[in-house]
Amino acid sequence: MPNCRLWVAENRTCKDATESAQDQRLAETLLTNRDRDRWNRYRPLEKKRQFLSSRLVIRDVLNCEFGTNSANLFVDTMESGRPMLVDSRGRRVASISLSHTGNMTTIALSDIRYDLGIDIETVQQMNARAFGLSFINRFEYDQLRKEALTEDPNAMLAIWTLKEAFWKALGGPQDTALGDIVIEYRNAILNTDVACMTCKGKPLATQFFGHGYSFPGELRNYSSLNVPESEISAFVGCVVLVDTEAR
Numbered sequence: 001m002p003n004c005r006l007w008v009a010e011n012r013t014c015k016d017a018t019e020s021a022q023d024q025r026l027a028e029t030l031l032t033n034r035d036r037d038r039w040n041r042y043r044p045l046e047k048k049r050q051f052l053s054s055r056l057v058i059r060d061v062l063n064c065e066f067g068t069n070s071a072n073l074f075v076d077t078m079e080s081g082r083p084m085l086v087d088s089r090g091r092r093v094a095s096i097s098l099s100h101t102g103n104m105t106t107i108a109l110s111d112i113r114y115d116l117g118i119d120i121e122t123v124q125q126m127n128a129r130a131f132g133l134s135f136i137n138r139f140e141y142d143q144l145r146k147e148a149l150t151e152d153p154n155a156m157l158a159i160w161t162l163k164e165a166f167w168k169a170l171g172g173p174q175d176t177a178l179g180d181i182v183i184e185y186r187n188a189i190l191n192t193d194v195a196c197m198t199c200k201g202k203p204l205a206t207q208f209f210g211h212g213y214s215f216p217g218e219l220r221n222y223s224s225l226n227v228p229e230s231e232i233s234a235f236v237g238c239v240v241l242v243d244t245e246a247r
């Protein structure tokens, strides 16, 4: 994708079902005051852990991307929940988007010219039709059924990640539900169908990524990530880039 960097991290620390003293210590020493407040408020415990490990991973990612300059960079959060990467004077330095699933975090970074959205989901057994009904509209359902996608959990998961990623790229508009984001599967490419949408943004690029994931049929905008160790859970994700200058 143009000017976009993608990171996927897995937290391999074994955790029991209670909050550990180690989490408490890490939060006290490594989180900014604002992030510590958010961390303290988070429920349930899984969300709390995801938030903490994502903030730790972000420090490593910023270090790799910006070297010594990363010490002056911070992820702040807008009122809407949208993350922002800023320097010590509060100036935006790059666009950032995050997503968590299970013990994984994914982070996308790009130039501030672009708005970014990312989503990641662990591959799981589920009732595809029931899941799809929660976010697929009638128009899409008819199109997807012709391609035999509505009964396939992996297809539904990919479509979910695309809608969530696009929603985040738009900044999480309260007046846009996932059912308002219309997708299409054409020429083996899964994308948002901008002609059908009343939303305020056109995606410049949509890219799926994953590991141990298979789409029913060809998916040309999917890349399988080379994960060095095979025990990592199977997952699928999607990054959407919106060009703010083309709005």
Ligand SMILES: CC(C)(COP(=O)(O)OP(=O)(O)OC[C@H]1O[C@@H](n2cnc3c(N)ncnc32)[C@H](O)[C@@H]1OP(=O)(O)O)[C@@H](O)C(=O)NCCC(=O)NCCS
Residues within 6 Å of the ligand: 051, 054, 077, 080, 081, 082, 083, 097, 098, 099, 100, 101, 118, 119, 120, 164, 167, 168, 169, 170, 171, 172, 173, 176, 177, 178
């Ligand atoms: C907010 C929402 C995207 C969170 O999704 P999730 O699967 O629980 O969590 P994810 O890990 O994928 O994403 C969470 C990240 O999204 C980002 N995010 C939250 N609000 C955002 C917004 N308005 N704009 C852009 N990014 C946002 C944050 O970075 C957050 O991580 P953080 O709290 O650690 O900073 C989702 O719950 C939501 O409300 N989507 C709205 C669309 C919709 O109608 N969903 C139906 C849900 S049934």
